[in-house]
Amino acid sequence: MPNLTAGDVIRILDLKPHPEGGHYRETYRDDRDG
Known part of the structure; x- marks a missing residue:
């Protein structure tokens, strides 16, 4: 498992x-207006 930084994710x-x-x-x- 590679070590990922928060920036990587x-x-x-x-x-x-x-x-x-x-x-x-x-x-x-949601498509609805309002």
Whole structure:
């Protein structure tokens, strides 16, 4: 098992910075307006 850094995982999973801190990847967005 390779030693991965947090940066490695963020890059591999293509995570985006979250405005409130941390990182995330959007998996769902509701189509409804409102």
